[in-house]
Amino acid sequence: MTDTNTFDVVVLGSGAAALAAAATAAGHGAARVGLFEKADVVGGTSAMSGGMIWIPLNHHMEAAGEPDDRDAVLTYLESLSHGMILPELAEAYVDTGPEMLRWFEDNTPVVFDIVESFPDYHPEHPGGSTTGGRSLECPLFDFNELGEWRDRVSRSRQMPAHVLMNETSLGRGGTATISADLMAERAAANLRGCGQALVGRLLRACLDLGVEIHTGHRAVHLETSANAVTGVRFDSADGKVTVNASAVILATGGFEWNREMVRDFIRGPLERTVAIETNTGDGLKMAMRAGASIGNMQEAWWVPIMDVPDESGDMFSWLVNRERVRPHSIMVNRAGRRFANEAANYNAFGAAFHELDPTSFTYKNLPAFLIMDRQYMSKGGIYTYRGEGPTPDWLHSADTLGELAEKIGVDARGLVESVNRWNAQVADLDDPDFGRGRSINDTHWGDGSRTRSATLGTLEEGPYYAVQVRPGALGTKGGPRTDGHARVLDLDGDVIPGLYAAGNVMASAMGMTYGGAGGTLGPGMVFGYAAGRHAAAVLTD
Ligand SMILES: Cc1cc2nc3c(=O)[nH]c(=O)nc-3n(C[C@H](O)[C@H](O)[C@H](O)COP(=O)(O)OP(=O)(O)OC[C@H]3O[C@@H](n4cnc5c(N)ncnc54)[C@H](O)[C@@H]3O)c2cc1C
The missing domain is CATH 3.50.50.60 (FAD/NAD(P)-binding domain)
Incomplete structure (x- = not known):
């Protein structure tokens, strides 16, 4: 200072x-x-x-x-x-x-x-x-x-x-x-x-x-006088520090790393975030204490996320963006059924994870899995795996869809039917079920070919692979x-x-x-x- x-x-x-x-x-x-x-x-x-x-x-x-x-x-x-x-x-x-x-x-x-x-x-x-x-x-x-x-x-x-x-x-x-x-x-x-x-x-x-x-x-408190903000109190290595200011601009990011706030405000499951870990909602707390009106609290910048290991084996969050758009892949729920256009933009896709089934009172599409085949692996693979050598721990594989379904706890009949239906649709380069590939957004994020086949491709060559995909956010x-x-x-x-x-x-x-x-x-x-x-x-x- x-x-x-x-x-x-x-x-x-x-x-x-x-x-x-x-x-x-x-x-x-x-x-x-x-x-x-x-x-x-x-x-x-x-x-x-x-x-x-x-x-x-x-x-x-x-x-x-x-x-x-x-x-x-x-x-x-x-x-x-x-x-x-x-x-x-x-x-x-x-x-x-x-x-x-x-x-x-x-x-x-x-x-x-x-x-x-x-x-x-x-x-x-x-x-x-x-x-x-x-x-x-x-x-x-x-x-x-x-x-x-x-x-x-x-x-x-x-x-x-x-x-x-x-x-x-x-x-x-x-x-x-x-x-x-x-x-x-x-x-x-x-x-x-x-x-x-x-x-x-x-x-x-x-x-x-x-x-x-x-x-x-770390800013912890806004100093006020007659309702106006006049300064900030910080926690630092030197202890508490207070500064005076004519204006204070909060730009402390979201509250995605504050589990209690996520529980209390966010509209549905938010299991992972790729934001910096210091974003714990401090600015929100300070603003609330200063009498701010708050809004948009249920929302986040949604993004599907999977867990992968870094070089030292520690797991971290990886955005599943192009991975779920590329051909020879679909996403299914525990019934083995597709539930959305996998190639939709990542923020909009977040809504699909939050669909509640009123009868079972469970989130219909959680857990969700990305299903891929050998073609997918040979055309780029996923994260560091290209289909060669043993399947890494963070990924599941099996020679048949039935075995894969059993490994990941998904209904086998549902998965086989979904893949058969998908393959039949893809033969006509269309997805009447969810419209995948019809938007320029979908083909833009695909395999680079920018045609419908940038995102539409069969799953027909074993081995088959699956990875769990979780509801995540870039930030609240x-x-x-x-x-x-x-x-x-x-x-x-x-x-x-x-x-x-x-x-x-x-x-x-x-x-x-x-x-x-x-x-x-x-x-x-x-x-x-x-x-x-x-x-x-x-x-x-
Ligand atoms: C891999 C990845 C790719 C992305 N790509 C894009 C993209 O291309 N375009 C896009 O628009 N968005 C993208 N995003 C999202 C985007 O990065 C975030 O939404 C954005 O950075 C948020 O900016 P911010 O300034 O609000 O917060 P941040 O950049 O998160 O900064 C907040 C800062 O406040 C600090 N802070 C927290 N509490 C306190 C406190 N009490 N006192 C002092 N400091 C505090 C934090 O430590 C942090 O440094 C991406 C995110 C990721 C992870």
């Missing part, structure tokens, strides 16, 4: 929402901005992510000759809302996003490219984009530019560090390939992509703008309600002076929806920007 404990703006957390808020506040005239992170590293889940941001109406689309349309975007969000997206927040998001993007690109190293031809997650909904343009990512970033901070950024076990999304099969039509030599060169040069590039660049922006960054500071998305400036509102809908929220800690402007690739980091940065801009404006008024 520096000599005095008084800041203009204090930001809590260090993911993309926090870093965007801090850089914006400092860049808009706040003289002293402090960013306080509970963990010993910065970056939160954001640095462990794909790093894409979903910003409709962005100027890159215009430059590419394919400008977006405001009404279309709002229509799209409304079509996904089910009454949970507040129109004023949707409008604030859509209108502030382009400004946020321009400001960062004009004033900081935080620049973006379109992730080419990445369709929205519900591309056929009214206003949805089938051709992409709304999803953006940062170019590779040289981590040496971070100086002493280069080794103090959180890392993912799933996302490759030295790759761009545009170089995976999810970008540029899936044509790009990266040679092992090029990967080695990038690793040696410390050039990083995806969430590392996003956070690296945001962190560089904060350092350039003089933001003071403190790790190992409920918390303090805000206005379009990210100001936290109290129980009467009035602003709590001095308090802002952005990112997964806030009641998401997206309701239960995930609009497209970057649908969580996009709003996180936009409301972080809105908070920083407003907090600085109040100071300089």
